[in-house]
Amino acid sequence: MDVGAGLPGFSIVGLPDAAVQEARERVRVAISNSGYKFPTKKVIVNLAPANLRKEGPAFDLPIALAVLAASGVVPEERLEGMGVVGELSLDGGLRGVRGALSMAEGAKREGLEALVLPEQNAPEAASIGGPGVYGVRSLAEAVDFIAGEKEVAPSSPAANSRETAEEPVDDFADVAGQRYAKRALEVTAAGGHNILMNGPPGSGKTMLARRLPGILPPLTREESIEVTKVHSAAGEGGGALVERRPFRAPHHTISTSGLAGGGSNPRPGEVSLAHHGVLFLDEFPEFNRATLEVLRQPMEDGQVTISRVAATLTYPARFTLVCSMNPCPCGYSGDRRRACRCSAGQIERYQSRISGPLLDRIDLFVDVPRLTREELRGSPDAAETSGEIRARVVAAREVQLARGGVPNAALAGRKLRATCALGGNAEILFSRAIDRMGLSGRAHDRVLRVARTIADLAGEEDIAVEHVAEALNYRRAVTVEG
């Protein structure tokens, strides 16, 4: 920031993007509309560091305050130790920004004492318990506050309205039969494993997946903050701390950047909005194959990297993948009573729309067959409720967090070996299966993690032979190992 002699002018340097250039005009107009004089000197604002691309309009308020500090309206020393963000409208009012929670974290990391930002973002920023957060409505209010002429009460975290208003969730008790699929979804929820449901149309795959949110364990506090940060960066969530595990179900027409994130003003994609929650891809083979490939990195690393012209961006993306598919284009291949109309070539082409490497990252393959008449007409009271299932899931997740600090799906390396040691018959069964099924190294680890979760659900400290057997069964149930 520099105000000096020379021709009057106002420029911003430091590789600004188009939005920052527009900021120049907004700042100029907003300053005069707020009743201050724009300095009639040469003003140069230098955004550092120059090699980082500056994006978005959140720089308006800091630029305006820097200009006013240089011309003596704002005491410069008061800006010390203070973080400022906000977009200005032409009348000098402040508009909300995306990503307030991450900015608050940055301010905390930098050891700043105060953060001044638009009023509507203040509760969100306050939720991490970092520096004092002050919400203001306009440039004039920011100036008065910083100059010490007006008091602004520090914001407190947003109360979560969703928590108190218990919205009704669809219940597993509504689903007739499909015990095998329900059990697999319980394992999925408990350990965070990826699952693919395969079956003819109308067998209840979508219905089952939609009931998963009702049995997921609660978010831990750290998870909750991470999730809120991502949603805030995407401009979603309305400021309150996210308390429920995300459940994202994008349509199969979604674009690659919609799924992975990106765009000219980059925002997190569905893989990141599903962080610590579920990404449900219904009718999996209908998704564009190239689009699906972007799942590979997050499914391995729990994060996604987006390459941009000037830099790369990384968003967290540790989700549980839940997908459904028909076994063939007509949907009836393998059905007990209805003839499939597809040729072998059609079936192969259909199944090959999902690449082998993607299938290798799925932990549980589950057949969801068409219900028999008896199952359809059976007493619905026989089915367990979501509440009963969830109680087991929550207990199993608590065991995992107490043991390794992470859900079983995230176990890796030494932690994996230490917590998933096998003995006796379990070891013998597993060793044989590795040869017989030709398990890849990745598949090997995935079976172990699932076996660990099954043992946790049973309340067992050691993984026993029946836990390994069930885990292996989930890998073999479907013959789409293309």
Ligand SMILES: Nc1ncnc2c1ncn2[C@@H]1O[C@H](COP(=O)(O)OP(=O)(O)O)[C@@H](O)[C@H]1O
């Ligand atoms: N197992 C089931 N129990 C109760 N109703 C079912 C079941 N399976 C299917 N239905 C009924 O059929 C409808 C279609 O099921 P859906 O989950 O969309 O099937 P899919 O996704 O496998 O094609 C459901 O909305 C529900 O009314």
Ligand SMILES: [Mg+2]
């Ligand atoms: Mg469906």
